[in-house]
Amino acid sequence: MKSLSNLLVDSFGRVHNYVRLSITDRCNLGCQYCRPGNKAEYTPQMDLLTFDEMVAIVNALAEMGVTKVRITGGEPLLRPRLEELVAKLGLITGIKRIGLTTNGMLLASKARALRQAGLTDVNISLDSLLPERYARITRGGDLGRVLDAIEACFEAGFETLKLNVVLMQGVNDDEVESFLRLTLNYPLRIRFIEYMPIGVQAEGWKAGYMPLEGIMAQCAEKGWNARRVEPSGGLSNPSYCGTADDSGPARYYRISGAAGQFGLISPVSDHFCMACNRLRITADGYVKPCLYWNDEWDLKPFIGNDELLRQVFRQSLEAKPQRHEMLVQPSCKSSQHAMHRQMSRIGG
Ligand SMILES: Nc1nc2c(ncn2[C@@H]2O[C@H](COP(=O)(O)OP(=O)(O)OP(=O)(O)O)[C@@H](O)[C@H]2O)c(=O)[nH]1
Ligand SMILES: C[S@@+](CC[C@H](N)C(=O)[O-])C[C@H]1O[C@@H](n2cnc3c(N)ncnc32)[C@H](O)[C@@H]1O
Ligand code: SF4
Numbered sequence: 001m002k003s004l005s006n007l008l009v010d011s012f013g014r015v016h017n018y019v020r021l022s023i024t025d026r027c028n029l030g031c032q033y034c035r036p037g038n039k040a041e042y043t044p045q046m047d048l049l050t051f052d053e054m055v056a057i058v059n060a061l062a063e064m065g066v067t068k069v070r071i072t073g074g075e076p077l078l079r080p081r082l083e084e085l086v087a088k089l090g091l092i093t094g095i096k097r098i099g100l101t102t103n104g105m106l107l108a109s110k111a112r113a114l115r116q117a118g119l120t121d122v123n124i125s126l127d128s129l130l131p132e133r134y135a136r137i138t139r140g141g142d143l144g145r146v147l148d149a150i151e152a153c154f155e156a157g158f159e160t161l162k163l164n165v166v167l168m169q170g171v172n173d174d175e176v177e178s179f180l181r182l183t184l185n186y187p188l189r190i191r192f193i194e195y196m197p198i199g200v201q202a203e204g205w206k207a208g209y210m211p212l213e214g215i216m217a218q219c220a221e222k223g224w225n226a227r228r229v230e231p232s233g234g235l236s237n238p239s240y241c242g243t244a245d246d247s248g249p250a251r252y253y254r255i256s257g258a259a260g261q262f263g264l265i266s267p268v269s270d271h272f273c274m275a276c277n278r279l280r281i282t283a284d285g286y287v288k289p290c291l292y293w294n295d296e297w298d299l300k301p302f303i304g305n306d307e308l309l310r311q312v313f314r315q316s317l318e319a320k321p322q323r324h325e326m327l328v329q330p331s332c333k334s335s336q337h338a339m340h341r342q343m344s345r346i347g348g
């Protein structure tokens, strides 16, 4: 049992036990909602954290009560030998779950090796089931490769497999029913996510943003009885749909008789900041206590000295705001505080 003074507690009493580790800000896609504009700015290779530096940071965090790591990016599968990082993270005392969030383009051939290395949870981003639309939203994505990746994940036997769908008005909001239908036959969790104003222009965001409240009404219109699923409860296939350790931002539902579930992630219309348990590490070695606010602390000078790393983590948590202000300050350029990094440079 960790002593209270050694835990990652912020000034609002929130205990942080989950770290999102961005391992690259490069991406092989350019999703409209994440990397708007064609100009890609990447951290030079030499400024990226090495795997050993990441392991040192996570080790210090694990000593302070972190039990879960989610590897993200950019596109994390662009880092060669990702399975080696997974294996090293798995050796850290206290780390119980290692997840990956990916666009799936490079996953099919890697799924088995990642599972064998100790990866437990896979989340794949998939915003359309129509090949041309998918290519348009992602600027070049190949839907067939994502579907192959999903199949490979089933075959590799991951404990959970979730699909992320960022719902945008006038872009893919007509596909809600098709995604819901997938849950009828497959033991997946399909999560609809509200479009957040992070690293995008406020005007464009306002045109695309839509709250998720209409989804339950759509179920009712189809005559589908969708019941709330509590973590680990009522699953037809718990091994793919979730675990007791599943305290993420989604509220889950299951349509009567369905093999899978759908989830609603509503960070804008119904934020979950009061239950926030997450810290973020950027690929260039900064700790960000909140996805939305600009504040970040450079960890690189302190890697190798756990006491100093712990001080920086505490300092960042002391400064963590209570909540975001996405509706008040949607990424406006004039703000000194709202987010300036694009999502691909934070990791979602
Ligand atoms: N506002 C906000 N959004 C978040 C936070 N964590 C995740 N999200 C968003 O939720 C969506 C899903 O994120 P994933 O990377 O799949 O991870 P997750 O569902 O949070 O993680 P698990 O619970 O580990 O499955 C992404 O669009 C994230 O940007 C958070 O702390 N704050
Ligand atoms: C930044 S991506 C990084 C991992 C990987 N490249 C992928 O796409 O899964 C992580 C998650 O953030 C989500 N995301 C990116 N921009 C977003 C936005 N503006 N609003 C909501 N979610 C967003 C993506 O859909 C994805 O599920
Ligand atoms: S980081 Fe993920 S969400 Fe962002 S552009 Fe790349 S694939 Fe799309």
Ligand code: SF4
Pocket (backbone or CB within 6 Å): 271, 272, 273, 274, 276, 277, 278, 289, 290, 291, 292, 321, 322, 323, 324
């Ligand atoms: S917006 Fe910030 S405080 Fe709110 S849940 Fe996300 S990371 Fe936590």
